[in-house]
Amino acid sequence: MTTYPFLAVAIEGETDRNRLASALGVSRKLSWEEPLILAPTTLAQMENSRFDEARVYLSSFGSAVFFNCPDDAVEKFFDLLAQRTTAAKPLRPTSYRERYALRINREEKSTVANDLATIAQGERVYLDIIAYVLAKSVALEQLEALVDVVFDRMEEIIARLGRGELKVADSELARTAATILDFRYRSISHIMILDKPDITWESEEADRFHATLDNMFELRQRYSQIRQKSDTLLHTNEVFAGLSHARRSARLEWIIIVLIAVEIFLFIFDMMRH
Structure with a gap:
């Protein structure tokens, strides 16, 4: 042994x-x-x-x-x-x-x-199948940790929103969106979690061994959780972006109103002076 x-x-x-x-x-x-x-x-x-x-x-x-x-x-x-x-x-x-x-x-x-x-x-x-599954599992572990970091960052933004602070920089929202999209790209394109090695198509025993390991390490469930979390993060980020743009639009509208009011005041003042 x-x-x-x-x-x-x-x-x-x-x-x-x-x-x-x-x-x-x-x-x-x-x-x-x-x-x-x-x-x-x-x-x-x-x-x-x-x-x-x-x-x-x-x-x-x-x-x-x-x-x-x-x-x-x-x-x-x-x-x-x-x-x-x-x-x-x-x-x-x-x-x-x-x-x-x-x-x-x-x-x-x-x-x-x-x-x-x-x-x-x-x-x-x-050996090849174990290495294949372990490689995916540890890559998912790294992604899971990164997703949790972004969740913590998003909670800070939500806490600020709860205090009435809508000042979220566009650059911060863009970085967050880029990070979330990177999770999805890496989990789908790089890890290819739903695919399996070619040898499993040739050997029924190898296929069973791979399927058992896949279930043991919960690769599909973990992948699904990453997808769900990234969807939640993207939706939340879109809400923040919408609020930020609405705040900016409202500020621009007030600036325009103030400028129009100033222009009217100057026009009336000029008429009264003449």
């Missing part, structure tokens, strides 16, 4: 895997769901490696999944990657991380639990 650890780490910003691959001497272009698999100490591409060999999955979701690597391999890997790919934007790990493990036991029934999956024999497809 052998247990192999996984550690998924969210990455700041976007991950241009094809540019990184080119900088590392990999000429083949990767599809969106295909990770760039590298050796953690040499950055060599690993396509036909041994089952238990340490590797890092760099996904398009903005995540890196370390398989069978020690904890200190994370910082060393990103430092080495920055040294070898000076032409590309350096990748920086965040504090959003998830752990999982895969146990190989021929005498035990295959099971999937919250922190451990057990299978009878080691096959590469299970």
